[in-house]
Amino acid sequence: MTDPKTPNALSFQVDRAAIAPIGDQIHASLRQAIVEGRLAPGQRLPSGRDLAAQLGVARGTIRVAYDRLIAENLVFGAGPAGTRVCTRPPARQEDDEAPLDGPLAAFTRPYSSAPLPFQMGVPADDAFPAKLWARMRARAVRADAMTYTAYADPRGEPALRTQIASHLAISRHMQCHPDQIIVTSGYRQGLMLALTALRPHGRKAWIEEPGYPLGRRALELTGAALEPVPVDAEGLRVEEGIVRAPDALLALVTPGQHAPLGVTLSPARRHALLDWAVASKAWIIEDDYLGELQLDGRAAPALAVGKAAERVIHIGSFSKTLSPALGLGFVVAPRLLAERLVEVAAVLAPAPNRTTQLAVTEFLADGHFLRHLRQMKTLYAERRNLALAHVGKFLSGPLTAGLGVIAPLPQSADDSAIVDIARTHGLAPSALSAWYLRRTHAQRGLLLSVTNLRPENIDDACAKLASVVASH
Ligand SMILES: Cc1ncc(COP(=O)(O)O)c(C=O)c1O
Incomplete structure (x- = not known):
């Protein structure tokens, strides 16, 4: 996608049908342009507003991608002079040794760390015998x-x-x-x-x-x-x-x-x-x-x-x-x-x-397996009721689904952007739209696993999620 205001170095598109979240795609494209030298040291990145409009994504998604680049020392915030490429970006060879950040990044990022609140697909961390x-x-x-x-x-x-x-x-x-x-x-x-x-x-x-x-x-x-x-x-x-x-x-x-x-x-x-x-x-x-x-x-x-x-x-x-x-x-x-x-x-x-x-x-x-299953059913049902009561305070009509809750969002909401921003707050909800092959038909919503929500962490997790959703 080109635009007269955008350097050719930034000619990239987002693929809404891809598995990788849009925020990850934008981050990966910018990162590649920097390490390949297509974006020169000192060069200014487009404003978040311009790039968001050009790519048709939420501004929050761009902000998260820029924040990740800042954390990687590839760009820096220069106040009113915008976001600029660092003068000495890591040498290319070092980048070749950097972890892969392609389409699989979405699957690999949470590996081997403690489950985050709302993270799908992981059982209760505190209940494993x-x-x-x-x-x-x-x-x-x-x-x-x-x-x-x-x-x-x-x-x-x-x-x-x-x-x-x-x-x-x-x-x-x-x-x-x-x-x-x-x-x-x-x-x-x-x-x-x-x-x-x-x-x-x-x-x-x-x-x-x-x-x-x-x-x-x-x-x-x-x-x-x-x-x-x-x-x-x-x-x-x-x-x-x-x-x-x-x-x-x-x-x-x-x-x-x-x-x-x-x-x-x-x-x-x-x-x-x-x-x-x-x-x-x-x-x-x-x-x-x-x-x-x-x-x-x-x-x-x-x-x-x-x-x-x-x-x-x-x-x-x-x-x-x-x-x-x-x-x-x-x-x-x-x-x-x-x-x-x-x-x-x-x-x-x-x-x-x-x-x-x-x-x-x-x-x-x-017989430990059957006993464990019985205990997990009780525990997850309790956690689900707790989650429904809390989530219902800031998202309308949450529904139960498997070991989680689905909070439907209006079709105008960018659930992937909300997920990207929530990640920066230590939360791991998933975007319902990412589970559709045909993204144009996709329902928007947040998938919230309840397995790791406990009375001690639920208030904090829900307060953070509520503020992410509100700011979106
Ligand atoms: C629908 C579905 N099938 C299967 C799995 C389990 O996969 P595996 O046994 O490879 O961990 C998951 C895990 O998240 C899943 O969500």
């Missing part, structure tokens, strides 16, 4: 050290697969044999196994609209043609998917609790989806990331139940139910695909670290 887990892991390390230095079963430890199969029978109503289970490092490895086995390159794939951005990106990386299918109060609008892409190879869905809206696929839609898959020999990839961790009533049975399970690749994860730090999940392979999935696991991505597997086996076998 750390001491018990440390004991079980220590026992597992000793047991593992005593075994042969041989290759392990690429599908995972037989004892763990047996435990997972019995747990799924109780909690998800699934009847599967341990041989159908492949242990993975989490949902993402499970998805990788499924997509490598299905080879969706050039084929159509239904995705939920809105839907989990990483799932969507995984399909893009494997060359699938994405077919966004809207989600309403009954879940995926299967009949629309059938009209738009009846010949799709697969549907990637979160039927138990839709991510991020939290709705459960209604029985009618569930049957329609399974009937379509059976009739057209399509595959359903069931992302069961929350498993039975449902806060209201009992979780609906998995899709991979009964006869239709032949068309369903069920992927589970311990990331939400226990901790993402474990790096553990599993795939339940439909019988028709089991051999191919096991082959992919054996050749490309065998089950992870045996000690974690042995420790989780004991955790399941001794």
